[in-house]
Amino acid sequence: MKTFVTLTTVSALITGLSGLALAQTPERQILLDVDYAPRQIVQVEIGDFHFRPGQPAPLHTHDAPVIGYVSKGTIYYQVEGMPAQILKPGDAFYEPVGPKILHFDNASPTEEAVFTDFNLERQGDPFIVFEQPPTAAIDRRAFPTAKFAAVTSTKAQAYAEAIAAGKALTLTDTRPLFGYVAEGAVNLKLTGGAVQKLEQGKSFYVPAGATASLTPTGARAKVISFYIR
Numbered sequence: 625m626k627t628f629v630t631l632t633t634v635s636a637l638i639t640g641l642s643g644l645a646l647a648q649t650p651e652r653q654i655l656l657d658v659d660y661a662p663r664q665i666v667q668v669e670i671g672d673f674h675f676r677p678g679q680p681a682p683l684h685t686h687d688a689p690v691i692g693y694v695s696k697g698t699i700y701y702q703v704e705g706m707p708a709q710i711l712k713p714g715d716a717f718y719e720p721v722g723p724k725i726l727h728f729d730n731a732s733p734t735e736e737a738v739f740t741d742f743n744l745e746r747q748g749d750p751f752i753v754f755e756q757p758p759t760a761a762i763d764r765r766a767f768p769t770a771k772f773a774a775v776t777s778t779k780a781q782a783y784a785e786a787i788a789a790g791k792a793l794t795l796t797d798t799r800p801l802f803g804y805v806a807e808g809a810v811n812l813k814l815t816g817g818a819v820q821k822l823e824q825g826k827s828f829y830v831p832a833g834a835t836a837s838l839t840p841t842g843a844r845a846k847v848i849s850f851y852i853r
Contacts, residue, residue, distance in 0.1 A: 655716035697737025808845030
């Protein structure tokens with residue numbers, strides 16, 4: 625029997641980098657470009673996971689595509705029908721709908737692994753589907769879920785955005801977009817909103833048509849930006 629719950633562990637599928645919608649520069653590097661079957665996305669549910677040394681992920685599947693970022697440690701990943709691979713800090717990942725996720729395990733016997741995932745959900749999609757209820761605790765630290773009017777999507781992209789001291793990064797799109805502070809800390813100002821300070825390891829949401837301005841609070845910062853197309 626399948627068990628629907630609101631926790632996840634994440635696997636990854638790194639794909640070819642084609643059809644990029646944004647220019648790649650020394651300050652902006654493409655990490656991920658994936659296609660999937662058309663879907664009406666109404667929310668993005670976000671989780672930050674901390675895996676103990678050697679902790680394995682339970683066998684599971686997803687009803688919603690998952691994209692995300694590994695910020696610490698080493699992940700051993702394998703999706704059903706695909707070769708196994710290793711994910712390291714700085715890697716973006718994609719977890720497809722349908723096939724079993726055989727492994728998304730902390731590959732280190734001594735070090736913690738940390739990763740953050742963004743679930744692109746239709747109305748009523750569960751966050752994860754476990755074939756059997758997990759027998760061990762999963763340290764998931766939920767970030768706020770972004771909800772919006774339905775958007776038809778067939779693609780997701782992720783970029784690493786470097787911001788030097790005294791510079792600002794401007795993010796905007798005709799669709800909702802999402803971000804994660806990978807290094808340093810930033811001051812974030814959304815259109816019409818107050819300035820928010822975001823430390824390393826925090827996520828943020830930019831509504832469709834809004835503009836986000838991000839400036840480092842220190843010498844530099846790195847932001848991972850996620851787009852749905």
